[in-house]
Amino acid sequence: MATARFIGEPIAVAWDRPPLLEKTPRCPDRFTWREELFEILAVLEERRDYGRRGRMAANMQPEHAQRAQQRGSWGVGRFFFRVRTANGRIFELYYDRAPRDSDARKGAWFLRQELLSDE
DSSP, X not given: OEEXXXXXXXXXXXXXXXXXXXXXXXXXXXXXXXXXXXXXXEEEEEEEEOOOOGGGGGSSOHHXXXXXXXXXXXXXXXXXXXXXXXXXXXXXXXXXXXXXXXXXXXXXXXXXXXXXXXX
């Protein structure tokens, strides 16, 4: 059984080959957190969440909202990746497609949590 340690901090990511679509990225090859570089050896799990949050949750007609829930809409959605790093640690990171402001329209990457073994 594993326990989770919530982190919730922004990270910098990098790929050997950048993704074709910035707003639909694949798992990065490495990330930097608190000035430490982590090489990703394996993707253990991957999922997408196109749920609308906050004020965005009520700004669509129901028929459009249902379609957006399945494939996303501009600036809405998160891509989650559970990964094992070269040093054996397991993390969950995610890409949030929501733009922060007019200067940061590409979204951002976050380290959500670290999964710790109970052993």
